[in-house]
Amino acid sequence: MQGFVISVARLSVWLVVLSIIFVPLERLYARTPAKWVRPQIGNDLFYYFFTSLVPAALLALPLALVAKLVALIVPAGLHAWVHQLPVWAAIVAGLVVADIGSYWGHRLSHEWPLLWRFHALHHSAEHIDYLVNGRAHPLDIIWVRMCGLVPVYILGxxxxxxxxxxxxxxxxxxxxxxxxxxxxxxRWRFGVLEWLVATPAFHHWHHSKHDHINRNYAATFPWIDAMFGTLYLPKQFPADYGIPDPVPTTIVGQMIAPFAAAPVPERTR
Known part of the structure; x- marks a missing residue:
């Protein structure tokens, strides 16, 4: 219980820090008119804490099992070579490998109807701001993170x-x-840098409601999308955000909707 309280307190401090940074920026340089109170903001505040605590706890055991399994299956010589890499090289390699893995996990969340049931919640946001980051089903987060981290462990x-x-x-x-x-x-743009690292313009197109949907899956490196043919980075931002199909507005409804008999329709290209 004490650990839980400490985690909530730590997240609360970070929420204050994030708000001090992003709230003024989103009012001074807003892409769309910013409001102090908007629909679903209460849910998004809940998800900020919920998706920071629950997926991390649920991932601990699977990742431990993956590490044990990898130690038994993957040739020791591969890991021995990887362990000789300089720290900076291992970090760069880890970031790239994880982003490629999460790219495919994320892409499959759009292309497989079963996975889209869980991922649709994140795309239900019709106004994009920093708090929307946490709006996600915990099983969706676990899936994408596993896709990113398992290759990292496989490679040592x-x-x-x-x-x-x-x-x-x-x-x-x-x-x-x-x-x-x-x-x-x-509404910031970063010129050629946008092709190297993810920016708001890059990711906002991933949340487009109608135009050029199912693009820009990478979390960190847009060139991964370019490599797999899903990059879309025009000069303008998308006209609107969200998905055509309704998602429940209550937290309980959003958690159980993916398990309902009627599937959430997948997004078509």
Whole structure:
């Protein structure tokens, strides 16, 4: 119980810090008119805490099992070579490998109807800002994170040798910070840098409601989308956000909707 209280307190502090950073920016440089109170903001505040605590707890056991299984199956020579990499090289490799893995997990969440049932919640937001980052079903988060982290462990980039657990830790930190940033309601553009690292313009197109949907799946590196043919990065932002099909507005409804008999229609290309 004490650990839970400490985690909630830590997340509360970070929420204040994030709000101090993003609230003024989203009013000074808003892509769309910003409101102090908008629909679903209460739900998004709940999801900020919920999706920070629950998926992390549920991932601990599967990742431990993956690490044990990898140690038994993957040739020791591969890991021995990886463990000799400089720390900076292991970090860069880990970030790229994790982003490629999560790219495919994310893409499959759009292309497989069963996975889309869980992912639709995140795309139900009709106004994009930094708090929308947390609006997601916990099973959706677990799926995408597993897709990103399992290859890291298979290659030995997440073991206790070599660069050690610093690689998964940095992947988590970079991924978290980038996720809040790319959802921010800001109209900034970054020129050629937008082709190298994810920006709000890049990710906002991923949330487009009608035009050029199912694009820009990468979490950190847009060139991964370019490599797999899903990059779309025009000069303008999308006209609107969300999905045509309704998603329940209550938290309980949003949690149980993916398990309902009638599937949430997948997004068509």
């Amino acid at each position: 980039l997440g073991s206790t040798a070599g660069a050690g657990p610093i690689v998964p830790a940095i992947i988590a930190i970079v991924g978290t910070l980038a996720s809040f940033f790319v959802h921010a309601n800001v």
